[in-house]
Amino acid sequence: MNIDSIINGIVIDHITAGKAMQIYNQLRLDALDCQIAIIKNASSNKNGTKDIIKIADEIDIDLGALAVICPTATVNIIHNGKVIEKRDLKLPERIENVMRCKNPRCITTTEQEIKHVFVLTDPETAEYRCIYCDTKASN
Amino acid sequence: MKNLIDILDLSTQEIDEMIEVANDIIDHPENYREACKYKTLATLFFEPSTRTRLSFEAAMLELGGRVLGFSEASSSSAAKGESVADTIAVCCGYSDIIAMRHPKEGAPLVASAKATVPIINAGDGGHNHPTQTLTDLLTIKREKGRFNDLTIGLCGDLKFGRTVHSLIAAMSRYSGIRFVLISPEELKVPSYVKNAYIKGRNIPYEQTIALENVIDKLDVLYMTRVQRERFFNEEDYLRLKDCYVLTPEKMAMAKKDLIVLHPLPRVNEISVAVDDDPRACYFRQARYGKFIRMALIMKLLEEANK
DSSP states (O other): OOOOOOSSEEEEEEEETTOHHHHHHHTTGGGOOSOEEEEEEEEETTTEEEEEEEESSOOOOOHHHHHHHOTTOEEEEEETTEEEEEEOOOOOSEEESSSOOOOTTBGGGTSTTOOOEEEEEETTTTEEEETTTOOBOOO | OOOBSSGGGSOHHHHHHHHHHHHHHHHOGGGGTTTTTTOEEEEEESSOOSHHHHHHHHHHHHTTOEEEEESSGGGSGGGGTOOHHHHHHHHTTTOSEEEEEESSBTHHHHHHHHOSSOEEEEEETTTBOHHHHHHHHHHHHHHHSOSSSOEEEEESOTTTOHHHHHHHHHHTTSTTOEEEEEOOGGGOOOHHHIIIIIGGGTOOEEEESOGGGTGGGOSEEEEOOOOGGGOSOHHHHHHHTTSOOBOHHHHTTSOTTOEEEOOSOOSSSBOGGGTTSTTBOHHHHHHHHHHHHHHHHHHHHHHHTO
16 A cells, blocks of 8 residues: 655654554644544564554644653654654653543542643653552553 | 642651651640631541541641631532532632542642642542651651661551551651561552652562561551552452451560551551550550641641741
């Protein structure tokens, strides 16, 4: 299957197979009106399969949220058909409304319009904990 | 410090200062009878409590202040679905300081973001209970005379026992501490607590399921109740509730200067026959709770007035 290369835009590559839709939803890519290609289960020399998202517009994407959802992803900025920049993903110290706390005893399960906030507690294992109840985040 | 949400909001120096004030209150209560005159404490208890709520109220009354509040969620607007943030926004208009207990973990942190007066976490689910920890620290200081070089045994429900987690966090900041963690497999200290405060600070520790095998090593024994309200499954509660019972026979194996603490209420984990042992400190501990809360209320009101 062939998907045309984009002229100007962003390619999110090396997404763990199966995570493309989660990224699409959480980065709110559905709100864009440009062309977007979601390629699932593409061949990967390194991991066997991977997902790819191609966005035909040079938008700002939330690299912190992307790093949390899929730390292995890479981001290439395309201009006039060429890769002009590769952006590194770095785990943010604090994330808001990217994940929800799964602890049924956490105040976030009942309080109205509360932000779901996690802080990075162990950069080596990419461990985040809820600021309200200290429960470990599960993606 | 504007609020007390977590025991680690307090530096060891601030804890020392508060313990000094509490000791002075115990020695000279007459000097503090008007320390909070015309100030009002709101006790917002969305979950039942006897000791904590009464000790907060007794503390404020002995400082010459006034008290208002509720003692269960059903008698507040929470029963109508009001959010914590809205309840707090309203109550800030009626009080100078708020002590709050809530079954949901993190509720006092949500409250502190909205509040215009100091918030004291009086227990949030199985998460934190910093004023119990201040009480425990005052008890250890008065009964042992030090925070350093102690072997501290924690026994019973170390998983859901919020006072256990806070005490480990607080004591891990002192030198020469050694923890002995005594619990059934299902109620062990959560790994994040162990990693952050024990392993992460290179504190020696051991884990065991048998109290009688380690009681002779301990300087402090912190007993806890297996709490019915923390279990989703009644069957698990019934299976684990009688795991550890401290008896005179076990006390006979302990050091002569051991101190036994318990946040109370006790069900049957400490035999009533142990109560007369001079090493049983838990009723003195409950009494100390009022004095350290007096010191805390004064400190927070003082900070709020700066």
